[in-house]
Amino acid sequence: xxxxxxxxxxxxxxxxxxxxxxxxxxxxxxxxxxxxxxxxxxxxxxxxxxxxxxxxxxxxxxxxxxxxxxxxxxxxxxxxxxxxxxxxxxxxxxxxxxxxxxxxxxxxxxxxxxxxxxxxxxxxxxxxxxxxxxxxxxxxxxxxxxxxxxxxxxxxxxxxxxxxxxxxxxxxxxxxxxxxxxxxxxxxxxxxxxxxxxxxxxxxxxxxxxxxxxxxxxxxxxxxxxxxxxxxxxxxxxxxxxxxxxxxxxxxxxxxxxxxxxxxxxxxxxxxxxxxxxxxxxxxxxxxxxxxxxxxxxxxxxxxxxxxxxxxxxxxxxxxxxxxxxxxxxxxxxxxxxxxxxxxxxxxxxxxxxxxxxxxxxxxxxxxxxxxxxxxxxxxxxxxxxxxxxxxxxxxxxxxxxxxxxxx
Amino acid sequence: xxxxxxxxxxxxxxxxxxxxxxxxxxxxxxxxxxxxxxxxxxxxxxxxxxxxxxxxxxxxxxxxxxxxxxxxxxxxxxxxxxxxxxxxxxxxxxxxxxxxxxxxxxxxxxxxxxxxxxxxxxxxxxxxxxxxxxxxxxxxxxxx
Ligand SMILES: Cc1ncc(COP(=O)(O)O)c(C=O)c1O
Numbered sequence: 034x035x036x037x038x039x040x041x042x043x044x045x046x047x048x049x050x051x052x053x054x055x056x057x058x059x060x061x062x063x064x065x066x067x068x069x070x071x072x073x074x075x076x077x078x079x080x081x082x083x084x085x086x087x088x089x090x091x092x093x094x095x096x097x098x099x100x101x102x103x104x105x106x107x108x109x110x111x112x113x114x115x116x117x118x119x120x121x122x123x124x125x126x127x128x129x130x131x132x133x134x135x136x137x138x139x140x141x142x143x144x145x146x147x148x149x150x151x152x153x154x155x156x157x158x159x160x161x162x163x164x165x166x167x168x169x170x171x172x173x174x175x176x177x178x179x180x181x182x183x184x185x186x187x188x189x190x191x192x193x194x195x196x197x198x199x200x201x202x203x204x205x206x207x208x209x210x211x212x213x214x215x216x217x218x219x220x221x222x223x224x225x226x227x228x229x230x231x232x233x234x235x236x237x238x239x240x241x242x243x244x245x246x247x248x249x250x251x252x253x254x255x256x257x258x259x260x261x262x263x264x265x266x267x268x269x270x271x272x273x274x275x276x277x278x279x280x281x282x283x284x285x286x287x288x289x290x291x292x293x294x295x296x297x298x299x300x301x302x303x304x305x306x307x308x309x310x311x312x313x314x315x316x317x318x319x320x321x322x323x324x325x326x327x328x329x330x331x332x333x334x335x336x337x338x339x340x341x342x343x344x345x346x347x348x349x350x351x352x353x354x355x356x357x358x359x360x361x362x363x364x365x366x367x368x369x370x371x372x373x374x375x376x377x378x379x380x381x382x383x384x385x386x387x388x389x390x391x392x393x394x395x396x397x398x399x400x401x402x403x404x405x406x407x408x409x410x411x412x413x414x415x416x417x418x419x420x421x422x423x424x425x426x427x428x429x430x431x432x433x434x435x436x437x438x439x440x441x
Numbered sequence: 442x443x444x445x446x447x448x449x450x451x452x453x454x455x456x457x458x459x460x461x462x463x464x465x466x467x468x469x470x471x472x473x474x475x476x477x478x479x480x481x482x483x484x485x486x487x488x489x490x491x492x493x494x495x496x497x498x499x500x501x502x503x504x505x506x507x508x509x510x511x512x513x514x515x516x517x518x519x520x521x522x523x524x525x526x527x528x529x530x531x532x533x534x535x536x537x538x539x540x541x542x543x544x545x546x547x548x549x550x551x552x553x554x555x556x557x558x559x560x561x562x563x564x565x566x567x568x569x570x571x572x573x574x575x576x577x578x579x580x581x582x583x584x585x
Contacts, residue, residue, distance in 0.1 A: 375511035
């Protein structure tokens with residue numbers, strides 16, 4: 034059975050005190066803490082197995098290359114890709130999405146074409162397509178969620194048209210927590226000939242990715258949110274599409290033949306990994322993904338579902354608190370506002386109590402504005418979050434609230 | 442109230458609750474901006490709360506008004522204005538706010554996380570000071 038109390042022990046940072054207080058880390062949605070196995074793996078890679086990859090014919094380079102390519106295989110297993118050749122290592126989800134927009138997007142979008150997004154996209158997905166639309170003359174179309182943040186099939190279906198060429202949606206909103214029916218979205222989009230890019234940044238933390246079951250064309254996530262290093266991300270693409278796409282950046286490692294006049298490019302994934310890649314970060318990520326895969330995702334989901342219910346109840350018990358995102362299918366993020374108290378004021382007090390939450394627009398400014406705010410507070414769960422963490426968070430929140438209520 | 446008094450007051454308060462209450466009290470003495478003042482031109486870009494700073498230039502000194510939608514930030518603005526108001530441009534540029542905030546025990550507000558607003562506020566104030574110095578130099582060059 035899954036037990037977060039045991040899992041916690043794998044994350045040394047959770048035991049450190051914050052200014053003498055227990056570390057109540059409720060900001061996993063922004064970036065997750067790191068398990069010791071990752072740190073050990075990074076150390077081993079640098080201390081014992083480090084050299085550049087794909088180049089030297091000496092032992093260290095061979096081991097580094099082997100580990101780097103093994104990381105690709107592990108990432109492929111993590112998303113259940115048909116082949117590791119469909120896995121491109123990027124800097125982050127942001128870069129993955131930009132890569133697709135700058136290659137597939139620029140090469141295929143024309144005036145009058147439509148790119149379909151939800152109104153809950155992260156700037157990484159929203160701004161990227163908005164700017165790609167400006168360059169190509171394509172149009173961005175948005176579909177609405179309902180007031181609770183539920184994905185509404187009719188809204189999506191209505192927004193889908195014969196002009197839709199790309200559907201780019203999150204699998205889980207980082208503001209509302211809503212889970213999108215990815216498989217059904219892909220099916221409907223494919224029926225009208227559109228391609229689908231899934232932003233799996235938040236989804237990957239909480240649920241099992243299966244690109245073959247989803248049948249998505251592209252899927253991107255960031256290493257640092259799935260308990261891995263910063264500076265590394267994964268982009269999955271269907272191989273047949275990748276093969277047709279022009280390069281993203283130019284340089285070493287992505288070429289087949291170069292003359293002074295002309296260059297031919299390597300096949301994917303190499304074509305999309307110009308220059309020396311984030312070798313050790315990729316290897317580190319593979320340790321984190323293996324760490325996650327040792328758990329049964331069903332167990333994690335069940336544990337989280339209970340913790341989500343519990344957290345929701347405790348939050349709603351606080352008078353004047355408004356919770357945004359209560360979709361039937363949701364992951365562990367809780368965006369909220371307390372009447373009359375600015376989220377940043379709340380966060381200052383919570384920080385003093387050792388509680389880390391995020392405030393602001395969470396890189397989804399249009400959505401937060403549409404909810405009627407400039408700024409919200411957000412708490413989020415990870416695999417190491419316990420019921421006690423939630424209790425401590427709620428106590429601190431109540432204390433913060435009283436602090437301001439008595440002040441005003 | 443002088444900045445020395447403020448430093449004394451803050452260092453006398455030995456827990457964060459009292460420091461924050463005092464900050465809020467100082468903030469409460471700041472007049473609220475009306476909608477004509479809360480405009481893009483005066484807004485300090487920052488992620489978490491909205492902050493507006495309006496500069497006023499006189500022949501020898503600069504002074505500022507400020508407001509925010511977060512009440513602790515209003516307190517911070519009150520302290521920042523106390524530090525910088527009615528100083529010459531050169532004086533403003535020479536002030537080390539970090540040291541002052543450190544002495545007051547408000548270190549967390551001077552971390553490089555500019556989103557907390559405080560450092561971007563100070564950057565903007567120093568920008569206005571620099572601007573006013575340059576204009577003066579320009580003027581003296583033209584008139585001499
Ligand atoms: C849903 C979603 N998409 C994209 C991103 C961007 O991730 P990164 O900044 O790691 O590229 C995030 C992270 O905040 C996210 O939550």
